[in-house]
Amino acid sequence: MKVGELEIGIKRSKRSKTITVNIERDGSVNAVAPWNCSDDTIYKELQAREFLICKHVASRKAVCKAYVNRSFVNGQAFLFMGESYNLTISDKAKKPLEIIDNRFVLSDKYVHKAKEVFVKYYKKHGLPYIKERVEYYSKLVGREPVSVRIM
Numbered sequence: 001m002k003v004g005e006l007e008i009g010i011k012r013s014k015r016s017k018t019i020t021v022n023i024e025r026d027g028s029v030n031a032v033a034p035w036n037c038s039d040d041t042i043y044k045e046l047q048a049r050e051f052l053i054c055k056h057v058a059s060r061k062a063v064c065k066a067y068v069n070r071s072f073v074n075g076q077a078f079l080f081m082g083e084s085y086n087l088t089i090s091d092k093a094k095k096p097l098e099i100i101d102n103r104f105v106l107s108d109k110y111v112h113k114a115k116e117v118f119v120k121y122y123k124k125h126g127l128p129y130i131k132e133r134v135e136y137y138s139k140l141v142g143r144e145p146v147s148v149r150i151m
Helices: 039-048 050-065 108-141
Strands: 006-013 020-023 029-034 077-080 083-090 097-100 103-107
Touching: 006 050, 020 050, 029 039, 039 050, 077 108, 083 108, 097 108, 103 108
Parallel strands: 006 029, 083 103
Antiparallel strands: 020 029, 077 083, 097 103
16 A cells, blocks of 8 residues: 555454554565454555654664675774774784774784674673673672573
């Protein structure tokens, strides 16, 4: 069903008693309506909510657009522990990845598998901080975790 600029998929349900609008992650819009509700009633209801639906679709698309696909080249910024570090690819690096002078230094031998190296680094260096936070919150809640690990 087309309402203004929006294409809204309509599903009917015998269990539903109200018209429900769902905005998916990709920005598509679906509505679930009662089985016995007429198309005209659905259209009028969706038309009344058109501004709100458009507003939520726009915010959903903005969130999806905010995702940054990182490339592993000199100067690319990466966040770690609340700080931004620029990447330097070096042939003199002693480790696959390390932080030197507020920069991520990646060995040129590991550029082909840079993503795996970053994931391993983040897990290794983030785990102690996560364990510290889990310990803090477990005292507040009064429960102890069996283990803390990053999958």
